[in-house]
Amino acid sequence: MNSGQLLLISILLSSFIPGIVIFCLPEEQHRLRTILNLCGSIVKISLVLLMNAGIYYGHIFEIRIPLIPGVELLLNGDPLSALFATLSSVLWLLTTIYAIGYLEGSPNRSHFFGYFSLCVTVTIGIALAGNLVTFLLFYEMLTLTTYPLVIHRGTEKSLRAGRNYLIYALGGGAVFLIAVVWLQSVVGPVDFSEAGFSPSYLASHSQVLSIIFVLLIIGVGVKAALVPLHGWLPQAMVAPAPVSALLHAVAVVKAGAFGIIRIVLDVYGAHNLLLLGVLPLLGGIATITIIYGSVRALQQDDLKRRLAFSTISQVSYIALGMSMVDQPLAVIGALVHLVHQGLMKITLFFCAGNLAETLGIHRISEMNGVARRMPFTMAAFSIGALGMIGIPPTVGFVSKWYLGLGGLAGGNWWLLLILVLSSLLNAWYFLPVLIRAWFAKQQGPWPEEMYIGRFETRLMLLVPPLITAFIVLAAGLVANAQISPLAWVRFIVRGYTL
């Protein structure tokens, strides 16, 4: 085993081992559990960064384990997987800190953090998967590890949401499985590193390949919450705030979006898809999802539900960008939005969790004047929300800018209209929340004020959203620098011939 393979294995183990150990720990071992969690995530970030450096300088990270003839388990570190792995591991650290603060004193924490660690292991597995079979394997495992997190509260509502989630996710998984097997039977095993199968299959199998593409997109579209497969997401927001943050920004929805990117760029390849002519379908669904999600978000009074619908809308920017895969600028916009949306949405969910945990605020109508009580939380929330609207210099603007430029470069004028409409809708459902919080007068006592201390809330709840909000601003401000997500995405796109 060479050093590169060792690195890949240790990246996976750095969260797997703490997860298993935490399962075995008794509930009251609070301190040990915290240390394990934090050490695991810090080690993971360091290892992922090490891998990034290696990838940048052209090292190869690859593990092949044959399962049955023609099917092999393949882990491969390429620039794209590095992007997703870095996002997941950094946000995992912050979410862990947040979850420790959030769940203080609640039951079943061993259980929770155990699954939490496993969930991230699986997400990293998705990032590192080098072919469709491996991707499928981890993708199904993700459903199984997130289900216990969704139903963590154990209330009837959360059980119902969990059941619903399971039905959607397993259904999607089944479609995905069929599609993967079918594709394998047509074109043989496809490694992601080949960036698309040989165009020679197109002549004889173009119809079959189109159908398989649709099936694949349905399979990952369930997790990416493309309309009409989005039904589970707004219900799943009954889960505790750190889980919602994880679902929306790091693991599940992102895994779906990442799947779309992999299928378009690495399974089919830009060239094949253009010849098949199925991309407008993806673009159309993405457009509908963007508008539908925003319109539904407008109607919600429950803060987390509004954020959930906003996720549905925003994640589809990625699908929209991928539907113009022949335009490098649009692909840059889509890939960079994978990171940017994660940063913004996790900030918003952290803040929503803070409001719920500190003051018992769940509804937007209860938020009047809350910024006077919790200025830092609301400052972070405001940055996240302005980012969603796409106000410069936040990262949201950078994504929109590249998507717009890519759209124009491909001659798609309508795309600008969609972006403008989406911005206006985002402003429509986020700005009133901000105005309420900053400028309205408080009406009566807070629903349930649970924490009164030196800071506006517990420090472990306050620090993570401040960090992510800072990154939302900073990554936009230094978008052109060598260390920004944008720079890495440009590096990724340079590797493809689009």
Add this chain to the structure above:
Amino acid sequence: MIPANIETAVQPLIFSLAAGTPLIMAILCCTPLRKKVIGLTPWATLPALIVALTSPLDMVVEVGWFFMGGRMGLDETGRIFLLLAGFIWLLASISCKSLLKNDSHQVRFYMFFLTAMAGNFGLILAQGMLGYYLFFAMMSFAAYGLVVHKSDKGAITAGRLYLILVMIGEVALFTVMIVLAHNSGSLALEDIADVSYHPVTLTLLFVGFGVKIGALPFHGWMIPAYQAVPIPAAAALAGSMVNAGILGWLRFLPLGETACPQGAVIFIVLGAIAALYGVLVGLGKQQAGAILGASSISQMGLITVIFGMGLLNQEAGLLAAPVLIVYVVHHSLAKSSLFFGYDLVERQGSHLSKLQLAAILLPALALAGLPFTSGSVAKTAFKELALSLGDPWSSLSAFFLPATAMTTTLLMLHFIIVLKCYRGREKQDRGISRIIFTLSFIAVAVTLWLWPAANNFASHSIVGTKILQGLWPVAGGFLLFFAWHRVSVKINLPTKDQKRKFSFDTLICAVTNLLQKKETPKPQQNKLVIFLHMLIPYLRKTEKIMGRWKVVGLSYIALCLSLLFLLLL
């Protein structure tokens, strides 16, 4: 050479400090240092003023890592705008300091105030499209915090309208910048002139920056916002922040490089309508801030006309640019001075003295173009521009300019009367507000006469015929005002509400009553009288409806479509 190297190394830092100092201070407002920071607010303008006075011209520095490529620099236009902005923000921040001493939302106010200031300075220095957009957005959104500061019903409504229009402007600018970046392949402002004259981009630029200057039909926010903002902040808003819209036009559509006659006509027509419309609306207002807001709509309309004339052809563009800048300087100084005068009344807790009243008359009548004021210089420049364009513009403006001068006189006298009847709420640091007003008064009085760039226009404006030409509309305005005043006192007002004494409604009442007096009432005339009386609530209603955001949104879409249609013909 070493000095040159040092200069290139230090210059980005100096430029960044101009916008960065207020921004850092805004962030420091979140820390326990806030009391100290708030005390130091006036100093936040210092780096910008230093940059404006000392930095070398036409030197562009690139900061590659900053926000998709930062470009900063100072050109002649930028220097004038920066000086103006620095001066007005300086006065405004000194004035705010004493006003908000006991305000419970003081910290929040200063965060927005300083951020808006940073945005204002930053956009002047920006030499890249996205830099301009970044600071423009920063300023626009931060100004929302100033508009709603008082948190009463009027402020909230004004804020909502303002925010909706700002969003409309934002998306228009976002779209136009993507189109420009795509078509020119560059983000630098100097590269986009070739492509920005396309009808579509011209329309979007009109909308995007028109919102800021209150161009028709996006003027709805201006009156309620000026009324709601704390007065010194209103001075900054009216004197400096609105200029960002004009500078935006100048930056994105550099006058004199290309031309777009069809687009020009739209600018001229909408500007001219705004110039008269603003006055009519203002006459119906009874609050000093609102009247000044209406006057800004009108004055910005004139500036839009000048800009439109510059778009007619290339030579006109070269002539129009200096005229535009002279007019902007004149308007900013006069308008902010009027706001500081209003602030003075507000704070001294008693009626204005005769001397003060006389002093406020100067900036007021300068707006109307009274000879020997900055206004006469600006109007002379305007006239010369119109003459050089030949017919039909010169003959049209021969009617148009005196008409606006006369109506502006009327509006300004209305303002003075409202101010005279007004009693400030509390006695509070009137010494400072007196000093501030004096400073702004001096600025209005002397700037255009001492400023070399305006020398030409200034010397032309004091020729005998020009004095007469400037004088008679103002005199006409006076006569009109006194006639109206007398009539509206004599006649029986339809409402007993004394507040409405000098409003637009009474003008109609006066006319109708005169009609009744002249001859014995006949059924036909009665109908006319009834009709005119019926008009009053409708007028009020129309203004209210125009303020509703749905109407604003719809008219926005309608305007965009019609502009596009016109341009594509």
